[in-house]
Amino acid sequence: MNNSQWKNPGDRRARKERLFKGCAIGLTTFSLVILVVLVGHVVVAGFSYLSLDFLTSFPSRFAHKAGIKSALAGSFWLMGLVFLISVPLGIASAIYLEEYNRKGKLSRFIEINIANLAGVPSIVYGIIGLAVFVRFFHLQRSLLAGALTMSLLILPVIIIAAREAIRAVPKNIRLGAYALGATRWQTVIHHVLPAAAPGILTGVILAMSRALGETAPLIMIGALTYVAFVPAGPMDPFTALPIQIFNWASRPQAEFHEVAAAGIIVLLIFLLVLNSAAVWLRHRASKKIRW
Amino acid sequence: MKRLFITGLSLAGFLILTACGNSANNKSISSLTGTVKVDGSSTVFPITEAVAEEFGKIYPKVRVTVGISGTGGGFKKYVIGETDINDASRPIKGSEIKKATENGIEFIELPIAFDGLSVVVNRANNWVDQLTVAELNLIWKAGSHVQQWSDIRPEWPSKPIHLFGPGTDSGTFDYFTEAINGKAQSCRSDFSKSEDDNVLVQGIAGDRYALGFFGFAYYQENTDKLKVVPIDGGKGPVAPSVTTINDGSYQPLSRPIFIYVKPESAKREEVRTFVNFYLDHAPELVGEVGYVALPTEAYDHDRLRFKDVKTGSLFSGKETIGLKIEDILKAG
DSSP, X not given: OOHHHHHOHHHHHHHHHHHHHXXXXXXXXXXXXXXXXXXXXXXXXXXXXXXXXXXXXXXXXXXXXXXXXXXXXXXXHHHHHHHHHHHHHHHHHHHIIIIISOOSHHHHHHHHHHHHHHTSOHHHHHHHHIIIIIIISOOTTBHHHHHHHHHHHHHHHXXXXXXXXHHTSOHHHHHHHHHTTOOHHHHIIIIIHHHHHHHHHHHHHXXXXXXXXXXXXXXXXXXXXXXXXXXXXXXXXXXXXXXXXXXXXXXXXXXXXXXXHHHHHHHHHHHHHXXXXXXXXXXXXHHTOOO | OHHHHHHHHHHHHHHHHHHHHGGGGOOOSOOOOEEEEEEEOTTTHHHHHHHHHHHHHHOTTEEEEEOOOHHHHHHHHHTTTOOSEEXXXXXXXXXXXXXXHHTTOOOEEEEEEEEEOEEEEETTOOSOOOEEHHHHHXXXXXXXXXXXXXXXXXXXXXXXXXXXXXOTTOHHHHHHHHHHHSSTTOSOOOSEEESSHHHHHHHHHTOTTEEEEEOHHHHXXXXXXXXXXXXXXXXXXXXXXXXXXXXXXXXXXXXXEEEEEOHXXXXXXXXXXXXXXXXXXXXXXXXXXXXXXXXHHHHHHHHHHHHTTOOBOSSTTSOOTTSOHHHHHHHO
């Protein structure tokens, strides 16, 4: 330690503090500006194409007639199916791993693998989906095959989020329940899950948002480029928002880039609605916890 | 938690219901139902898309799907029976016929338009006025040493040449390499590839030192962004245009493009109706999206071949350059 530090310790610390604060503000502003520029660009480009007709028309080779109906319906279907498949599976796995499974080598092995799976590139899930669901199980290029592939993709995320949420429930709650003679099942269903619900929900919604925006696995399993009908069941062929947007954006005509921008706005609104629903549900769920 | 779960379930249910409800407001003109699955070449895609869109106005209940996987990628699906129709920008290959036969899958080969494979450069490129076939070969042959424009002609700029071309699953790639390098798929590999021609257009339009090739329609759509290079096949430089493609003077890069229909699928009324609609409306739609329509006689032959379920290929592995398409069809 040299003497100068002892002389003016407050000064130096305050300077560091100001410097760090400045950095933090600068970086936040930077990312915000990028976001605003991106969203602003998309809104300016796409706004003129945004109308009720855009939502209720099928794709077309003429930009002014092109609509997003089949892609929107495809994405709705996909999200519904993914939700039904991945949420029960994910939460059940998390409960088993946290509450029932004895901690040991096997459990650690599973844990590491799930964490690894969460980091696997999405195209790999597309290849698995193509080999297993499309070809082996003969699901063809259907919504169900797409939903199963997407579910595989987001399951690790849901499991990890749900496990964290369950682990965060204080041990006393469980012990209290056991002391009163509750079984493990009763403890989990009446106490642990309600307490963990907000955290689980956040994980689920984040995972669903990711599934909504993913393109690579869907292209891999062969979701289609031109679809001019609304799927009527889980075995129907389909297209989805990101694929439709990709198709428009890659067309040479400039008008189609504006149509693509309009598609992006729809996708963003969809995401925003999903996330707001999450915030609201989370708020409601956390209000109900009373110990 | 229970209520939460129910909320979630009903949310999912609502999503599904709204998705279903959308189909109610279709106008019904013909009550024909069914599905027609098409996949394959991105070169042929604009034609099939246009046909599918027009078809949907009259037969709204027939569900036509069109994918883009490249001619080869499309045939991979076709030969295992996953699709009804394959868009192809080159004739089916011997190896693909073999695979199809192994799986008991046949095909009716129907030429539907002419394409003049177009070699293009950036709009700001002011030095290239024409290229000979020999120069194209010099640029594109396997192991080519051309790295700069000046490697082609010394008076051209000493700037690196950026090459763009369709991916190896593409029929356009097969045709180009066969016509220019003498053997399909024999080509240098250090160029930017995409199965989607639009990506190539964007790449070349944004790069002054770029050179690439793709189907005529994609040039037609982008004449304001790209400059087409006249090709000298031995009889002086010729630029691709409706006239030069039609009269056969744009050589050796003019070629017919096809759809391949599975006879098994053609037994279904919706597929049969779609293919006949395709052949009836091809002459007008082919021109609209930027290709060159075949002579009327050729479409008549197509209709007959389709009606009589004539399977097998007249074009596969044969030298058809310089032959009139209606004569080839008549001979078959």
